[in-house]
Amino acid sequence: MKKILTLFAVVGLFAFSGCSDDDNDNVDYDTIPYAFEIKNVDLGRVTDNEYNLKSTFNFEINDNLRDDETVLIYRLMDLINSNTPVWQLIPRSVYFDNGNVIDYYYDFSKVDFVITARASFNLINASDFINDQTFRVVLIPSDLAASVNKNNYLEVMKAAKLDESQVQNVKF
Template sequence: MKKLLPLFLIALFSVFVVSCTTDDDNYTQDTDTISSVYDIKNVNFTYDNNGYNIFRQFQVPLYSSDVVLIYRQSATANGNPVWELLPKTYYLSDGNEVDYTFDFTVNDITIYAGGTFDLTGSEFIRNQTFRVVVIPANFGRSANGINYENYDDVINYYNINDKVIKAL
């Protein structure tokens, strides 16, 4: 009997080892943790009943929990763009103001321009460049202390590859 017990345990153990597999036939792609970066380059605002705006649709709808950040290129320094987070108000030397705001849904974004003067034909609504950053909400829950005003801080914090930028 003492000789049969070890053989029985080895046989039992081998059944479990052989029946285990590392193949996962139920593969699902985790699409909600992919950040996206889009550019809207050198565009002019159009005027409609809502004022001056730029409207763009996402090719693939976002998740309802995703967060959208939009940055406006306000200048260039040493050949690199200077990004400013929207919403943004610019106070001009003549006392006037220019405002950029936006809204978004899972399907689209709209960027608005307004001011305390008629923007028709002004540099504030012509040849504008914006960068749209989509951050999955599961990242956003632990984002205490990040400076969203600084585009580079956001890209680094969320480990976003902004070398692959899609046109929007």
């Protein structure tokens, strides 16, 4: 519980620190796009073949009648080297030679999100897919999401004019 409260505080802090107050009365909510990373987290057991991570944005992503934001979530799939991560957009299915499959997917609302891993087998037997996971959550305007290859993390970040120094780290 302490870890979740810490997450809320950190996410809320970075979200509101991005807002500007030009005339001390009107808050500028044009903080989209932005990104944060949830690093080295273990997904929680729902059933033997389903694990998830539930969290709350400590702010509303669609303030002021803005229903045009898109949430993209990427899973760190591999590291080529310490400077070259391989990010994979979810939803994503991982297929095994024996016919087993793991599906990663997520859902979100204005205030929360859930990242889920569901498999055709007991996931405790594949703990590499549920433990020590790292995710990037990128919030961008929907019109930008419609015009960019969302499967390419680097293309999304470039189109959103975000660089790695702007990715906020959130710990659970």
